[in-house]
Amino acid sequence: MELEELVPGWLNLPDVAALLDVSITKVHGLLDDRALVSVRITNRNIRSIPAEFFLENAVLESLRGTVVVLADSGFKDDEIIRWLFTDDATLPGRPIDALREGRKTEIRRRAQAAAW
Numbered sequence: 001m002e003l004e005e006l007v008p009g010w011l012n013l014p015d016v017a018a019l020l021d022v023s024i025t026k027v028h029g030l031l032d033d034r035a036l037v038s039v040r041i042t043n044r045n046i047r048s049i050p051a052e053f054f055l056e057n058a059v060l061e062s063l064r065g066t067v068v069v070l071a072d073s074g075f076k077d078d079e080i081i082r083w084l085f086t087d088d089a090t091l092p093g094r095p096i097d098a099l100r101e102g103r104k105t106e107i108r109r110r111a112q113a114a115a116w
Contacts, residue, residue: 004041006085009051035064037077062104073115
């Protein structure tokens with residue numbers, strides 16, 4: 001399945017800036033700090049971020065640590081997003097759903113295991 005179809009909702013960088021009520025420069029800083037990850041989607045090749053990375057107009061707090069674990073293990077941004085949004089029968093569900101439910105310890109452990 002294409003990544004664009006795997007993720008149900010996407011926000012472009014200006015939309016993320018508006019959602020968080022910050023400048024576009026701050027959004028770039030969040031990407032640089034690995035608090036968020038983005039990929040280029042659509043035929044216009046626009047940098048986009050999954051909408052589920054946000055909760056109540058803020059970045060999902062537990063996201064950064066998981067992204068860092070996966071990135072440090074060599075995962076590229078598109079692979080991180082695919083891992084977070086792919087159903088895992090042993091959870092059950094998707095890792096992003098578990099993070100949104102506050103189960104970050106379990107997801108980080110799985111992220112470390114996925115790296116090996």
